[in-house]
Amino acid sequence: MKKLYIVVVALIAASFVLSACGTAAPPAADELKIGVVTDVGQLEDKSFNQASYEGGKAAAEKLGATFDVIVTQNISDYKQNIQTFVDQGFDVIITVGFLIGTDTAIAAKENPDVKFIGVDQNICVDEQGAPDATFTCAGDAATLLPNYQGILFAEEQAGYLAGIVAGSISKTGTIGSVAGTSLPAVVAYIAGYEAGAKSVNPDIKTLTQEVNPDPAKGFNDPATGKAIAQQFIAQGADVLFQVAGLTGQGVLEAACDAGIYGIGVDVDQVQTLPNLSKCIVTSAEKKLKDTIQAVAESAATDEFKAGEVFYNAASEPPAIGLSPYHDLESVITPEIQAKLDDAFAKMKSGELKPPRK
Amino acid sequence: MKARLRSYAGLMLVPALSILLALLVASVLIIASGLVGTEKKVNLLLPLIAYRSLIVGAFGNFKGIANMVVAAAPLMLTGLAVGVGLKAGLFNIGATGQVLSGGLAAALIGMQVADAPVLIAIPVAMLGGMLAGALAGFIPGFLKAFTGAHEVVTTIMLNALIQLIVSGLVNDVFRAPGFSFARTAPVGSAELTGLGNTTLHLGVIFALVCIPLSYWLLWRTTVGFEIRAVGANPTAAFYAGMKPRRMMILTMSLCGAFAGLAGAIEVLRLGYYPAVFGTGIGFDGITVALLGQSNPIGIMLSALLLGAMRAGAPLMQIQARVPVEIIDVIQGIILIFLAAEIVVRKIFRLRTAGVGAGELQTITRTYGEKVVG
Numbered sequence A: 001m002k003k004l005y006i007v008v009v010a011l012i013a014a015s016f017v018l019s020a021c022g023t024a025a026p027p028a029a030d031e032l033k034i035g036v037v038t039d040v041g042q043l044e045d046k047s048f049n050q051a052s053y054e055g056g057k058a059a060a061e062k063l064g065a066t067f068d069v070i071v072t073q074n075i076s077d078y079k080q081n082i083q084t085f086v087d088q089g090f091d092v093i094i095t096v097g098f099l100i101g102t103d104t105a106i107a108a109k110e111n112p113d114v115k116f117i118g119v120d121q122n123i124c125v126d127e128q129g130a131p132d133a134t135f136t137c138a139g140d141a142a143t144l145l146p147n148y149q150g151i152l153f154a155e156e157q158a159g160y161l162a163g164i165v166a167g168s169i170s171k172t173g174t175i176g177s178v179a180g181t182s183l184p185a186v187v188a189y190i191a192g193y194e195a196g197a198k199s200v201n202p203d204i205k206t207l208t209q210e211v212n213p214d215p216a217k218g219f220n221d222p223a224t225g226k227a228i229a230q231q232f233i234a235q236g237a238d239v240l241f242q243v244a245g246l247t248g249q250g251v252l253e254a255a256c257d258a259g260i261y262g263i264g265v266d267v268d269q270v271q272t273l274p275n276l277s278k279c280i281v282t283s284a285e286k287k288l289k290d291t292i293q294a295v296a297e298s299a300a301t302d303e304f305k306a307g308e309v310f311y312n313a314a315s316e317p318p319a320i321g322l323s324p325y326h327d328l329e330s331v332i333t334p335e336i337q338a339k340l341d342d343a344f345a346k347m348k349s350g351e352l353k354p355p356r357k
Numbered sequence B: 001m002k003a004r005l006r007s008y009a010g011l012m013l014v015p016a017l018s019i020l021l022a023l024l025v026a027s028v029l030i031i032a033s034g035l036v037g038t039e040k041k042v043n044l045l046l047p048l049i050a051y052r053s054l055i056v057g058a059f060g061n062f063k064g065i066a067n068m069v070v071a072a073a074p075l076m077l078t079g080l081a082v083g084v085g086l087k088a089g090l091f092n093i094g095a096t097g098q099v100l101s102g103g104l105a106a107a108l109i110g111m112q113v114a115d116a117p118v119l120i121a122i123p124v125a126m127l128g129g130m131l132a133g134a135l136a137g138f139i140p141g142f143l144k145a146f147t148g149a150h151e152v153v154t155t156i157m158l159n160a161l162i163q164l165i166v167s168g169l170v171n172d173v174f175r176a177p178g179f180s181f182a183r184t185a186p187v188g189s190a191e192l193t194g195l196g197n198t199t200l201h202l203g204v205i206f207a208l209v210c211i212p213l214s215y216w217l218l219w220r221t222t223v224g225f226e227i228r229a230v231g232a233n234p235t236a237a238f239y240a241g242m243k244p245r246r247m248m249i250l251t252m253s254l255c256g257a258f259a260g261l262a263g264a265i266e267v268l269r270l271g272y273y274p275a276v277f278g279t280g281i282g283f284d285g286i287t288v289a290l291l292g293q294s295n296p297i298g299i300m301l302s303a304l305l306l307g308a309m310r311a312g313a314p315l316m317q318i319q320a321r322v323p324v325e326i327i328d329v330i331q332g333i334i335l336i337f338l339a340a341e342i343v344v345r346k347i348f349r350l351r352t353a354g355v356g357a358g359e360l361q362t363i364t365r366t367y368g369e370k371v372v373g
Helices: A002-022 A048-063 A075-087 A098-110 A155-169 A184-200 A222-234 A247-258 A288-298 A326-331 A334-349 B002-036 B046-059 B062-087 B095-112 B118-147 B151-173 B203-220 B222-232 B234-239 B244-270 B281-291 B296-319 B325-339 B341-347 B357-364
Strands: A033-037 A066-070 A092-096 A115-119 A148-153 A174-179 A205-210 A239-243 A261-266 A280-286 A307-311 A320-322
Touching (some): A048 A066, A048 A092, A048 A288, A066 B296, A075 A092, A075 B244, A075 B296, A115 A288, A155 A261, A155 A334, A174 A222, A184 A205, A184 A334, A205 A222, A222 A239, A222 A247, A239 A247, A247 A261, B002 B281, B002 B296, B002 B325, B046 B062, B046 B296, B062 B203, B062 B222, B062 B296, B095 B244, B095 B281, B118 B244, B203 B222, B203 B244, B203 B296, B222 B234, B222 B244
Parallel strands (some): A092 A115, A115 A148, A148 A307, A174 A205, A239 A261
Antiparallel strands (some): A280 A320
16 A cells, blocks of 8 residues: 555656656747637537638648647636737737637737737727727727737628529428527528529528527537428428538438438538538538638738728638539539529629628 | 544545546546647657646746636635535535526626726625525525425526526527627626736635635534534434524525626626526536535635636647647546545545545435425
């Protein structure tokens, strides 16, 4: 028994000695450092967190920068996580999600030498550049916080293209969409989707449902997603568009089970859900990774744009679009493709503006 | 004095060994995480780098210490919410629901006193949180005392119920206009803002005061004696002239008040109640209470330990590149070893002592007992 204690004590002592010499030498002070603070949830969410991570990482590799990520566990930890990167001397900090926007704006004001990139963030500040709780947004974010860019996407444009596909391939004349939580971006996707479907079939019937007003549940509940999808299928829907994160996996599974078509969201979901490739006809994509990478790279130059920047069909590289059709290429006839190309060109030129609400 | 010290050492032995074992088990997982991480190689030193960065992150500078204390404060309160209950023989799993109701009440009252002076607004909002939490604790206490419904069942059900009610209220009734997501209006001067350049806030004082207060209550007052007597043996307490039913209701309400205060602190720190207010502090309270052996001082130390891990986590992710989920894993393993006390005692060949067994009895006792009196 005594032996055991000695071993344990020796182990602890050894651990402290080893840990002292086990740390790597700190990187050179002038090296560029890029950090990502994720939204609450997991890194591998096949959506914003993951795309921000991959985009930031790709930019860091191209620029030869150090790259790190802090995953947020609780919304009250945003400040602490951003501050950790600031204290560690990071030059570019990418924060993910609209909830972290307030803390990002505060940090941007306190640290003018650090560049902040807010993914999916509106910037609303008062005349002093502080976050504005009254939403008057009297201050001009671009001049007051020249080190902070809020990346926003024209989701309605991607949704519109998905809607053209759905309206064209539906045989029953009924299509459905599942919203995780009715956040502005989700609403925009679905508004665009329904407008797109109506543009090819004015009589089409559209079904839509919000899973849960609490995003923590709305986007993380595949079982409920599946149940809602099955209800829609029972009501005759034969194309389902999911805008519901992990919940959407359940929607797409239900579509596969019933032998109808599903449309993915945000990223090419055939890549993320390869087992469902036989029914995912396409995905309404925000080119998150490419856009975030481009913005992160711009942060190392003088071309960094401050304030809210909307990325859309006209952006370079294009920030929205449809994913490849993979196994279901034959479903998209040349006529459908022509309509899609036409709509994309009109959105690019600004002639066509799908509704955001 | 010496005997007393020895009994404290006895109390601390199993928790300390559980922490040690948990860190050892987690080391294996950390090494494994290196295989799938960015480096994709076996690094036997990775656990040490991770633990070291946790320590540096929490204790390296004043900001880190502030983050630790701020993370620990609500855990102390939820720890008390579970621990004081265990002293009375009640297993309060309802801290989660009590936290949510306390948080919402604090946000709603905070809105009303948003323009009042800070020193009035903050205590008023906190008091509101405590009362709402106490109400959420009163219900299962009352049900236990007068119908025999086991508090484990009722509190778990109340957790789900309160969660839905609160979420519904924030999404519809109290939703503030203008925001892109569901949340209540700002609490104005009731907000617990960070002092200076740190996250340290006034609410921490409220939590720290509750530690000696509950110690004094449990061991220096008649009520505290009755709580402990009812916990030890309700039938004997009844025949000694005490009122076990009243004590149960009182204790559960008190537990709820602690948890409600924890919720109030968390919400007032944000400055509003968001519909997404998911928090683990209610369930973490169970770990804190068991690790602290239901002793207020032990609860404070355990909460600081868990708080240190939360405060050190960001730096750990940068320096060791270990996923943050490992913190939850360590907490979970600590809890497993605490619950399976006998395993710890077998590994270290300790005698099965009487100390600390009371809590486990409460947790493992089957329900259906009838309350006399």
